[in-house]
Amino acid sequence: MATMRVVQISRPNGSFEIVERQIPEPGSGSVRIRVQACGICHSDSLTKEGHYPGIQYPRVPGHEVAGVIAAVGSDIAGWQPGQRVGVGWNGGYCGHCDYCRRGEFFACVTHQVTGITYDGGYAEYMIAPSSAVALMPAELPAAEAAPLMCAGVTTFNALRNAGARPGDTVAILGLGGLGHLGVQYSAKMGFRTVGIARGKEKEPLARQLGASVYIDSEAQDPAAELLKLGGAKVILATATSGEAMSAVQGGLAVNGTLLIVGAAPSMQVSPVFLLSGCRSIKGWYSGTSIDSQDTLAFSARTGVRPMNEMFPLERASEAYDRMMSGKARFRVVLTIEP
Numbered sequence: 001m002a003t004m005r006v007v008q009i010s011r012p013n014g015s016f017e018i019v020e021r022q023i024p025e026p027g028s029g030s031v032r033i034r035v036q037a038c039g040i041c042h043s044d045s046l047t048k049e050g051h052y053p054g055i056q057y058p059r060v061p062g063h064e065v066a067g068v069i070a071a072v073g074s075d076i077a078g079w080q081p082g083q084r085v086g087v088g089w090n091g092g093y094c095g096h097c098d099y100c101r102r103g104e105f106f107a108c109v110t111h112q113v114t115g116i117t118y119d120g121g122y123a124e125y126m127i128a129p130s131s132a133v134a135l136m137p138a139e140l141p142a143a144e145a146a147p148l149m150c151a152g153v154t155t156f157n158a159l160r161n162a163g164a165r166p167g168d169t170v171a172i173l174g175l176g177g178l179g180h181l182g183v184q185y186s187a188k189m190g191f192r193t194v195g196i197a198r199g200k201e202k203e204p205l206a207r208q209l210g211a212s213v214y215i216d217s218e219a220q221d222p223a224a225e226l227l228k229l230g231g232a233k234v235i236l237a238t239a240t241s242g243e244a245m246s247a248v249q250g251g252l253a254v255n256g257t258l259l260i261v262g263a264a265p266s267m268q269v270s271p272v273f274l275l276s277g278c279r280s281i282k283g284w285y286s287g288t289s290i291d292s293q294d295t296l297a298f299s300a301r302t303g304v305r306p307m308n309e310m311f312p313l314e315r316a317s318e319a320y321d322r323m324m325s326g327k328a329r330f331r332v333v334l335t336i337e338p
C-alpha cells in the first residue's frame, strides 16, 4: 500500500510529528491533492495549541495549500487530475443551508476549516471537498501561490469589497505578512496607497511595494497625516494591535471605512466621529474558493507576490517557530518534494 508523509499534532500543545500514513482515497465530492507547498499561518496555532472549539486529534495543520489534483472522487464536476489548485482557510460549504442559499457561502453552517476540521497541507497529499478548491494559474509557482490562499485572499478580497474606487486614498495599517500583500494589491487596484507602520526603516519597503505615501506611526500622528491627504476612503487594518487601530481611525474621510482583518482583542472607537461623518468600522472574512481563485489570477497578471522564507516539510517545527517569532519576512512556506 502506498504511503505518504504528513506532519501531525496529536494533542493540544503537542509537538509536530512526522508520520507515515496510507495515501487516502477521495470520497464523493472530494479530490486528492498532491501538495507542492503549504504556507504557515498564525492561525495554525489554533491547531497546534488546541484553541479551536471541538477540534479533534491527530490533526494535520495547514490552510495555505498549493498543489496538483492527483485523483477525484465520485460526483465531481469540473475538476480533473493534473489541474493545479489551491486550498485556503474556507474548507468548503454545503450549498444547501440557508446561508449558502443566500450566497453567503463563507458563513455555511457546516463550518469546514482546512487543517482544523479536516487534515490540511503539512503533508504530501490531502483530501479536500471540491467546493474548497481554487484553480491556480500555470505561471504562478506553487510556493508563491501558497500564501496567497490565506494572507493574499484576505487582503485582496477585503480591498475589492471595501467601497473604494480607483484614485481614492487607501491606507494599509501594518506591513507584515498581510500588510506587505495589502500594499501591493491596493497599488495594483489603482488606489492612492498609503503605508502605515512603525519606524522610518520600513519606508523603502513600503514604497517598493507600491505605496506612494508612507506614515511612520512612531514619529507622526497617523490620523492627522491621513487628514492632510483629505482622509482615507478605506483603512485596511492588518496589524493585530487595537491601539494602532484606535490611533488611525481619526484619519477616515467622510463615508470612509476602517476595514479590519487583523485579529486584535479590542479597540477604542469614537462614536461622535463615526456618526458625524457616516464613517464605519467593519470586519472582513477572508473569502471562499472562488475569491481565492480570483486572487491567484489577479496576482499572476499584475505581479503581486508574497515575500517568503522557505523550509522543507521535514523542518515544519522549526518553520512554525520562525513564523511564531514574528521575525519572518514575511510568510513562511513549507515545500514538499515529490
Ligand SMILES: [Zn+2]
Binding pocket: 041, 042, 043, 044, 063, 089, 150, 151
Ligand atoms: Zn491563515
Ligand SMILES: [Zn+2]
Binding pocket: 093, 094, 095, 096, 097, 098, 099, 100, 107, 108, 109, 110
Ligand atoms: Zn451551507
